[in-house]
Structure formats: C-alpha cells, structure tokens
Amino acid sequence: MDIIAILFYTFLFLLITLLLYPFIMKHNKHRATSKPKVPPGSMGWPYIGETLQLYSQHPNTFFASKQKRYGEIFKTRILGCQCVMLASPEAARFVLVTHSHLFKPTYPKSKEKLIGSSALFFHQGDYHTRIRKLVQTSLSPESIKKLIPYIETQVISSLDSWVSTGQVINAFHELKKFSFNIGILSVFGNLEGNYREQLKENYNIVEKGYNSFPNRIPGTAYSKALLARQRIREIISEIICKKKEQRLIEKNLLGNFLNYKDENGQTLTDEEIADNVIGVLFAAQDTTASVLTWILKYLHDHQKLLEAIKTEQMSIYEANEGGKMPLSWGQTRNMPITHRVILESLRMASIISFTFREAVVDVVYKGYLIPKGWKVMPLFRNIHHNPDFYPAPHNFDPSRFEVTPKPNTFMPFGNGVHSCPGNELAKLNMLILIHHLVTKFRWEVAGYNQSEVQYSPFPVPMHGLPTRFWRDE
Numbered sequence: 001m002d003i004i005a006i007l008f009y010t011f012l013f014l015l016i017t018l019l020l021y022p023f024i025m026k027h028n029k030h031r032a033t034s035k036p037k038v039p040p041g042s043m044g045w046p047y048i049g050e051t052l053q054l055y056s057q058h059p060n061t062f063f064a065s066k067q068k069r070y071g072e073i074f075k076t077r078i079l080g081c082q083c084v085m086l087a088s089p090e091a092a093r094f095v096l097v098t099h100s101h102l103f104k105p106t107y108p109k110s111k112e113k114l115i116g117s118s119a120l121f122f123h124q125g126d127y128h129t130r131i132r133k134l135v136q137t138s139l140s141p142e143s144i145k146k147l148i149p150y151i152e153t154q155v156i157s158s159l160d161s162w163v164s165t166g167q168v169i170n171a172f173h174e175l176k177k178f179s180f181n182i183g184i185l186s187v188f189g190n191l192e193g194n195y196r197e198q199l200k201e202n203y204n205i206v207e208k209g210y211n212s213f214p215n216r217i218p219g220t221a222y223s224k225a226l227l228a229r230q231r232i233r234e235i236i237s238e239i240i241c242k243k244k245e246q247r248l249i250e251k252n253l254l255g256n257f258l259n260y261k262d263e264n265g266q267t268l269t270d271e272e273i274a275d276n277v278i279g280v281l282f283a284a285q286d287t288t289a290s291v292l293t294w295i296l297k298y299l300h301d302h303q304k305l306l307e308a309i310k311t312e313q314m315s316i317y318e319a320n321e322g323g324k325m326p327l328s329w330g331q332t333r334n335m336p337i338t339h340r341v342i343l344e345s346l347r348m349a350s351i352i353s354f355t356f357r358e359a360v361v362d363v364v365y366k367g368y369l370i371p372k373g374w375k376v377m378p379l380f381r382n383i384h385h386n387p388d389f390y391p392a393p394h395n396f397d398p399s400r401f402e403v404t405p406k407p408n409t410f411m412p413f414g415n416g417v418h419s420c421p422g423n424e425l426a427k428l429n430m431l432i433l434i435h436h437l438v439t440k441f442r443w444e445v446a447g448y449n450q451s452e453v454q455y456s457p458f459p460v461p462m463h464g465l466p467t468r469f470w471r472d473e
C-alpha cells in the first residue's frame with residue numbers, strides 16, 4: 001500500500017470515530033447512569049450509625065419514620081454494619097424465599113460461640129437441610145400430638161404454683177420457666193429431674209451472658225456464660241451416653257439426632273448434637289414466653305374477648321367431664337376464637353421485629369444495589385403494622401383473622417428455608433395454657449403502665465407484667 005492509501009484510511013478512521021463519538025459517549029453515559037445505586041437512607045454517625053436512634057425508642061417509631069421518609073427499602077448503619085432494611089412483603093419474600101441462596105444467616109461471633117457454631121440457624125445449604133429435616137420431623141404435628149398430656153401436666157403445675165404464692169408474680173419470668181420445661185420435653189422427652197435442674201441452672205447463666213457485653217475477662221457475665229455452656233455440653237454428652245448404654249433411643253429430637261446417618265453412614269458428632277440441642281432450647285424459650293405474656297395482657301385488657309374464649313373453652317372442659325379427661329389433638333384443632341386471639345397477639349406484639357441476613361454477592365433488587373457483605377433486614381413488624389394489610393393496625397382485633405391474610409403479610413414465624421420449625425409446638429403450648437387458665441383461674445395485672453414496654457431482648461410488657469392469679473371458684 002502506498003503512502004497515499006495509508007493516509008486515506010487513517011483519515012477515514014478518524015472521520016468515522018469523530019462522527020460516532022457523540023453516540024459512544026451517550027451510550028456510556030447511559031450505562032453509567034443506569035448502574036444500580038444503593039437504596040436511599042442515612043448511615044448516621046461513623047461506625048455507630050443509627051444504633052442509638054434504633055435502641056432508644058420504640059422500634060415502631062424508628063422504622064415507621066424511616067419508611068415514611070424513604071419508602072419500603074432504605075439503608076442505615078446499625079452496630080457498625082451497613083444494612084438495607086426492607087419493609088414490603090415482596091422484598092421479604094425475595095430475601096427469605098425466592099432468592100434465599102443469595103443471602104446467608106448472620107449473627108455476631110460472640111453469640112454464635114455461646115450457642116455453638118454447629119446450630120442449624122448459622123448454616124446454609126446441605127448441612128442446614130439435613131439438620132432442619134430432623135428438627136422438623138421431631139416438631140411436626142404427628143410428633144407433638146403425643147406431648148399433649150405432658151404439656152397439660154406442665155401447665156397445671158405452673159398455674160398451681162403461681163396461685164399458691166398468693167403474691168403478684170413476674171408473669172414473663174414464670175412463663176420462661178414453663179417454656180424452658182416444654183423445650184426440654186420436646187428435645188429429651190421425659191428427662192430425669194436432676195438433669196433438668198442442672199440444664200436449667202447453667203442455661204440461665206448462658207442467657208445472662210448472651211445479653212451482656214462479650215468480654216472474656218474471668219468473672220464477667222460473658223466468660224461465666226462460656227463456662228456454663230461447656231457444662232451444658234458435658235451434661236448432654238452424659239445423657240447421650242446413658243441413653244446409648246440403656247439402648248433407649250426414643251422418637252424425640254435427641255433420638256432423631258442419635259439415629260441419624262448420612263448416605264455414607266456418617267453419624268452426627270456429640271458436638272453437633274449439643275450445639276443443636278442448645279440452639280432449639282434457646283429458640284423456644286424467650287419467644288414463647290414473650291408471646292404468652294402479651295396474651296395475658298391482651299385478654300386482661302379485652303374482657304369481652306376473654307368471655308368469648310371462656311365460653312369456647314368451657315364447652316371443651318365440660319365435654320371432658322369437668323377436665324377429668326385429657327385434651328385431645330382434635331380439640332386443640334377446634335378452638336377457633338382462641339386460635340384467632342393467638343394469631344392477633346403474634347401480629348400485634350411482633351416479638352421478632354425483623355431478622356438479619358447478609359448478601360453473599362452483589363444483589364440488585366428493584367433497581368437498587370445491595371452490595372456483597374451488607375446486612376439485609378426484612379422488617380416483619382412494619383409489614384404486620386401496615387394499614388394497607390391490617391386496617392387500624394394498632395387495635396387488637398382477632399376477628400381480622402376470620403379472613404386469611406394476604407400472601408407474605410403474616411410472618412411471625414419467619415418465611416422460607418429458615419422459618420420456625422417450632423411454630424406448631426409454640427401454638428399448641430399457647431392453646432393448652434389458655435384452656436386451663438380461663439376454665440379454672442382468673443388474674444389481674446398489678447400497677448402496670450399500659451404503654452410501657454421492656455426489651456428482654458424481645459418486647460414484653462414492662463416489669464414482665466406483674467400479675468396475681470387465683471382460682472375461679
């Protein structure tokens with residue numbers, strides 16, 4: 001090619017580039033502007049972010065003001081973590097159900113250490129699926145219906161003990177003891193009294209440490225909790241050893257853990273079993289006790305409803321020859337008014353206001369970027385208190401549950417792969433407790449300010465609802 005041709009082609013190339021330049025720039029600009037942005041919101045102060053605002057007021061106030069300002073998806077910083085909060089049913093479903101593989105469970109390491117890193121709620125994937133199946137089978141309606149007589153015995157003994165003091169009691173504390181005993185029952189079946197007492201004593205120390213600053217200096221609540229956790233682990237190993245010696249592998253959660261073998265014949269280690277037993281006890285206790293405390297309060301505040309529940313329960317009581325016969329599974333499935341009161345209490349109290357997940361990759365949701373490593377929080381409480389789904393959401397009105405809620409708008413037990421496997425047991429406990437309470441007892445709430453709530457860590461009425469119980473003669 002001669003020099004003229006080279007010059008000609010160079011000129012042509014430059015001319016084409018020059019003519020195309022505005023189009024290329026426009027295209028690039030379009031690409032740059034359409035790159036998803038993180039959601040709107042405020043990250044607050046460096047490191048602490050908006051932690052103080054969140055924990056210094058009622059969670060409703062914090063979330064509602066954010067939602068009003070920024071809409072259903074907004075960013076913030078809590079406890080040093082960058083978070084995206086999601087207040088719509090579709091977004092909660094996206095994170096917990098349809099795209100759950102993009103979000104992993106996330107807990108502070110200090111808390112994971114106390115419960116045990118093999119507990120199912122810290123895991124995702126194969127291990128989680130295997131353990132969850134065992135837990136779900138042990139807590140399925142088929143399994144828990146056999147527990148009814150034992151739960152009744154527990155309920156009656158708790159109610160008798162509250163009456164026998166003749167004093168005002170801290171209802172939440174007493175309900176925690178009750179819920180712990182039911183947790184033990186669902187894991188171990190009938191456990192020897194001394195083991196139960198040892199587990200309870202050490203579990204109380206673990207719990208104090210769980211809610212304290214994670215400081216390993218000897219003598220602190222956290223370091224005492226770590227030691228108590230180790231003792232629980234030893235007690236569980238002793239129980240396992242004894243059951244194996246006596247060839248007494250029952251059909252409860254512990255039995256299912258002990259019987260488990262994977263496709264290669266691999267069994268679960270004692271460590272894995274202990275972590276999951278502690279995990280289930282932990283998941284069962286405060287949750288059930290908090291909701292039961294709210295039920296006592298709501299029924300106390302709504303005497304007409306209490307009368308309606310009483311009528312429903314008295315007809316079952318009379319059919320059972322004045323309580324001489326045990327409650328049947330069928331009867332617990334046919335308590336519509338009581339059941340609706342439980343659902344409305346779960347909605348109103350929304351004791352688990354939100355949950356945490358962490359994005360494992362960059363995720364785009366509705367045009368917003370949720371960067372890898374950011375925490376994601378579906379806000380159950382906001383959804384349960386949204387007037388679009390629950391008109392007059394601050395009124396306690398069980399009749400709203402005469403109609404099934406819209407999909408993904410009622411999630412007191414979460415949703416998707418990590419949703420609560422203990423939900424049927426929790427509701428069964430509540431139904432049985434209400435049955436015995438309203439048919440034979442009465443109660444009054446003492447000197448309690450209606451609007452005050454304490455966080456333990458779940459919201460419960462102030463001072464654990466000081467209550468006096470007596471027998472209805």
Ligand code: HEM
Nearest residue numbers: 120121283284287288291352355412413414418420422426
């Ligand atoms: C009213 C009482 C209860 C409430 C409100 C409740 C609520 C919840 C919620 C919202 C979750 C999901 C958390 C998340 O997605 O991050 C959950 C998980 C769980 N709950 Fe419950 N729960 C209750 C009682 C129980 C009971 C009685 C048990 C066992 C006996 C139990 C065992 C569990 C377990 C093991 C998980 C973890 C499941 C997994 O990660 O796959 N819960 N619970």
